[in-house]
Amino acid sequence: MFNYVTAGESHGPYLSAIITDFPAQVPLDQHQFWADLQQRQRGYGRGGRMKIETDRVQITSGVRYGLTLGSPIGLLLANRDFANWQEVMSVWPTEHNDAATKSSADRRKRIVTQPRPGHADLVGALKYDHHDLRNVLERASARETTMRVAVGSLCQQFLRQFKIEILGLVTNLGPVDLAATDLAAVSQTQSQANFRKWQQQVEQSDLRTVNPQTASAMKQAIDQAQAQRTTLGGQFCVVVQGLPSGLGSYTTAAEKIDARLAAALTSINAVKGVSFGDGFALSAMPGRATLDEIIADPDQGLVRNHNHQGGLEGGMTNGQPLIIHGVMKPIPTQPIGGATVDLRTGQAARATVERSDVTAVPAVSVIAQSMVAITLMQAFCEMFGSDTLPRIKRHYQDYLQELHERTTNY
Ligand SMILES: Cc1cc2nc3c(=O)[nH]c(=O)nc-3n(C[C@H](O)[C@H](O)[C@H](O)COP(=O)(O)O)c2cc1C
Numbered sequence: 001m002f003n004y005v006t007a008g009e010s011h012g013p014y015l016s017a018i019i020t021d022f023p024a025q026v027p028l029d030q031h032q033f034w035a036d037l038q039q040r041q042r043g044y045g046r047g048g049r050m051k052i053e054t055d056r057v058q059i060t061s062g063v064r065y066g067l068t069l070g071s072p073i074g075l076l077l078a079n080r081d082f083a084n085w086q087e088v089m090s091v092w093p094t095e096h097n098d099a100a101t102k103s104s105a106d107r108r109k110r111i112v113t114q115p116r117p118g119h120a121d122l123v124g125a126l127k128y129d130h131h132d133l134r135n136v137l138e139r140a141s142a143r144e145t146t147m148r149v150a151v152g153s154l155c156q157q158f159l160r161q162f163k164i165e166i167l168g169l170v171t172n173l174g175p176v177d178l179a180a181t182d183l184a185a186v187s188q189t190q191s192q193a194n195f196r197k198w199q200q201q202v203e204q205s206d207l208r209t210v211n212p213q214t215a216s217a218m219k220q221a222i223d224q225a226q227a228q229r230t231t232l233g234g235q236f237c238v239v240v241q242g243l244p245s246g247l248g249s250y251t252t253a254a255e256k257i258d259a260r261l262a263a264a265l266t267s268i269n270a271v272k273g274v275s276f277g278d279g280f281a282l283s284a285m286p287g288r289a290t291l292d293e294i295i296a297d298p299d300q301g302l303v304r305n306h307n308h309q310g311g312l313e314g315g316m317t318n319g320q321p322l323i324i325h326g327v328m329k330p331i332p333t334q335p336i337g338g339a340t341v342d343l344r345t346g347q348a349a350r351a352t353v354e355r356s357d358v359t360a361v362p363a364v365s366v367i368a369q370s371m372v373a374i375t376l377m378q379a380f381c382e383m384f385g386s387d388t389l390p391r392i393k394r395h396y397q398d399y400l401q402e403l404h405e406r407t408t409n410y
């Protein structure tokens with residue numbers, strides 16, 4: 001089955017990934033690949049690290065002359081910041097990595113013993129018996145999501161072959177909301193050309209949102225948070241157009257596509273909640289107002305009068321646009337540090353503070369878009385095969401034809 005694994009520490013020499021069972025004969029566009037990676041880097045409110053890095057991930061195997069081969073696809077990216085961390089992040093022993101605990105030596109080695117609340121530091125150190133918390137935080141960092149966006153970009157290029165388009169956008173940042181009508185304009189877009197326009201608008205906005213006034217209010221909120229030496233969270237929405245009905249399955253818990261999407265999105269650092277369609281608002285609605293009623297259309301087959309369920313029924317896509325909402329907590333690292341305990345002494349301390357973002361909600365909307373692409377491609381290949389693109393296309397066309405006949409000929 002199509003799958004992937006990533007490796008790499010935030011300030012280590014490289015990030016890498018291996019994708020297995022990506023179908024053969026899929027044309028890939030290198031510029032689109034890099035443009036998707038750039039989207040993750042450019043959001044307003046990020047810290048200094050994004051100025052150091054240029055995430056031009058290299059494809060090292062599995063692709064020849066722009067076409068996938070069906071063999072494992074290797075991805076590799078050198079961390080530019082490693083140049084400043086060669087000693088600290090050395091793979092092999094160096095003269096400084098003995099057990100010395102003098103504070104000046106610690107500073108040189110950047111040993112971390114004061115766990116930051118809101119991070120993996122404390123639990124990770126106890127679980128894996130690390131005494132330098134850097135052994136935890138380097139891998140727990142969201143730097144790893146670079147590789148997920150790289151994998152997701154290839155998945156989006158595959159899905160585009162089937163006219164499936166995905167867009168992640170920011171719908172809230174701290175105190176500022178995108179108006180529900182603005183979001184509805186995106187999620188209810190009918191034509192592919194218009195959806196493409198929304199995609200372009202989001203990609204050009206450094207807040208990754210669709211209303212310039214909202215974007216500028218969000219920027220002000222970020223500037224204010226920075227001036228107040230704190231951070232902000234927010235919300236995002238991922239909209240998918242052009243999906244067939246039937247991805248996922250009601251038959252087993254593991255196959256339910258809503259469960260798989262929720263797992264994929266909550267696997268992103270700092271994402272604390274996910275909902276579908278009208279989501280939490282459904283609880284306040286009378287049941288009769290929540291139905292996406294079924295109507296027979298002589299040309300299109302069976303259509304719906306609403307999309308309260310966000311394109312999902314019974315753990316399967318139902319052919320309506322997929323609408324997923326997610327929430328990101330505020331960046332946990334605070335410039336003033338949080339109260340903690342030094343694990344070396346047991347004394348109260350302030351958490352270690354390293355350079356940090358003020359917010360990363362625009363980046364999260366890109367990562368979420370990628371995770372949705374990965375999850376949908378997995379379900380798609382389970383249903384239609386994963387050997388070659390032309391064969392998958394034939395299976396897909398057969399299925400669409402079958403659905404059309406079944407829902408237009410009575
Ligand atoms: C794109 C992105 C950038 C992030 N940048 C930072 C950061 O600069 N500083 C920080 O403390 N946390 C940052 N985080 C959040 C932490 O990675 C995350 O909160 C932490 O690993 C703990 O995971 P959890 O919040 O899922 O429990 C970022 C997350 C994402 C997705």
Ligand SMILES: C=C(O[C@@H]1CC(C(=O)O)=C[C@@H](OP(=O)(O)O)[C@H]1O)C(=O)O
Nearest residue numbers: 047049140141142143146269354355356
């Ligand atoms: C490196 C990235 O994000 C990082 C995610 C992150 C964290 O704790 O998650 C902390 C910061 O790391 P640093 O201390 O190196 O600046 C962010 O910059 C990235 O998104 O590529």
